[in-house]
Amino acid sequence: MTELAFQDQYADEYAHCYGCGRLNEDGMKLKSYWDGEETVCRFTADPKFSGGYPGFLYGGMIASLMDCHGAATAWAAKARTVQQEATRFVTASLKVDFRAPAPTNVELEVRGKINEIKGRKVVVDLTLSAAGKLCAEGSAVMVEIPINRQEG
Numbered sequence: 001m002t003e004l005a006f007q008d009q010y011a012d013e014y015a016h017c018y019g020c021g022r023l024n025e026d027g028m029k030l031k032s033y034w035d036g037e038e039t040v041c042r043f044t045a046d047p048k049f050s051g052g053y054p055g056f057l058y059g060g061m062i063a064s065l066m067d068c069h070g071a072a073t074a075w076a077a078k079a080r081t082v083q084q085e086a087t088r089f090v091t092a093s094l095k096v097d098f099r100a101p102a103p104t105n106v107e108l109e110v111r112g113k114i115n116e117i118k119g120r121k122v123v124v125d126l127t128l129s130a131a132g133k134l135c136a137e138g139s140a141v142m143v144e145i146p147i148n149r150q151e152g
């Protein structure tokens with residue numbers, strides 16, 4: 001049986017994100033999974049996402065990968081620990097330290113680790129590596145959308 005990605009378990013109304021929404025035809029459709037107590041997302045960036053120098057990814061894309069994987073990790077952590085269906089997490093805060101250039105055309109590995117779960121808030125520690133080399137690290141504060149939020 002193939003494991004379902006976290007993002008593929010979001011309700012349809014939460015599945016339109018450019019980064020990871022399965023229903024966004026133009027998006028990147030990032031997929032995140034458990035790997036023991038950590039989570040992992042793998043993505044190879046097309047050279048069209050280069051930064052100022054050919055062959056290396058622009059910083060906004062690095063942040064975007066960490067952001068979407070962080071939101072998905074928060075969702076999965078809530079589902080696993082509280083054992084209740086989560087709605088969808090949005091990013092309240094994202095901090096990224098860029099440690100080394102990240103290449104395009106090379107599989108990148110984004111990893112998440114739960115730092116804190118408190119009420120609707122989940123804090124996720126994140127890294128992004130290429131071929132085992134750390135390129136970026138940071139953390140995200142993710143907040144779950146209350147069920148009635150969409151109704152105003």
Ligand SMILES: CCCCCCCCCCCCCCCC(=O)SCCNC(=O)CCNC(=O)[C@H](O)C(C)(C)COP(=O)(O)OP(=O)(O)OC[C@H]1O[C@@H](n2cnc3c(N)ncnc32)[C@H](O)[C@@H]1OP(=O)(O)O
Pocket residue numbers: 013014017071088089090091092093118119120121141143145149150
């Ligand atoms: C976008 C929403 C539309 C909703 C209507 C329709 C929804 C339809 C589905 C949409 C699905 C979209 C999915 C998109 C996924 C992305 O792309 S995220 C995009 C970027 N992020 C955003 O646009 C979020 C904009 N910000 C917000 O909506 C609100 O500020 C937030 C994040 C929901 C938080 O507001 P809140 O619900 O009033 O929560 P609040 O009680 O203030 O804080 C909860 C906890 O988080 C902490 N916290 C809050 N902000 C911060 C911060 N900046 N730094 C550190 N800690 C913080 C608080 O301190 C608190 O912690 P504790 O005191 O409990 O320890």
